[in-house]
Amino acid sequence: MLPEESDRTLNIEQTVSTAVASLALDSTFTFDELCQAMQNYRQRKLRVVELAELGDHDGICALWLIMDSEDLVLHAGSDSVLHRQQFVLHEFAHMLLGHGQGDECAVDDVLLPDIPAHTRGRLLRRQDPNSESEIAAESVADRLAAAIRASAFAESRYSEIFG
């Protein structure tokens, strides 16, 4: 690894840890607890909605719409619950990393299926998947997924012993 590369990895690690810590959650949590913490963090309502056609359109897995009164995360359908969750967690990660500021474009500028034309809001501009912000977002999403998995595991152990 080149010295600049290890610097970059270190920076991303730091960024990721700070983002996850800003949720003020325990080391494990459920998806619902995470949604609640996201709303507290953003100080606004959050809605997660499946839009089945999304995946067919340009290979987009999920979108974060910054509406006047709420955050709206639209995600593609998938047979795998874990896949769907990862799409959503990736968008949560962008929120936690503060990628909503200055990176947006108007909803009207993008062709989206099934989104009413009058929808007012902004949309996180799509990034190059190899960019630092995408790598950081995927890394935050992985950490969140691990905490949710650990919580599900702890719960199933609990019911095994006490259920």
Ligand SMILES: [Zn+2]
């Ligand atoms: Zn992204």
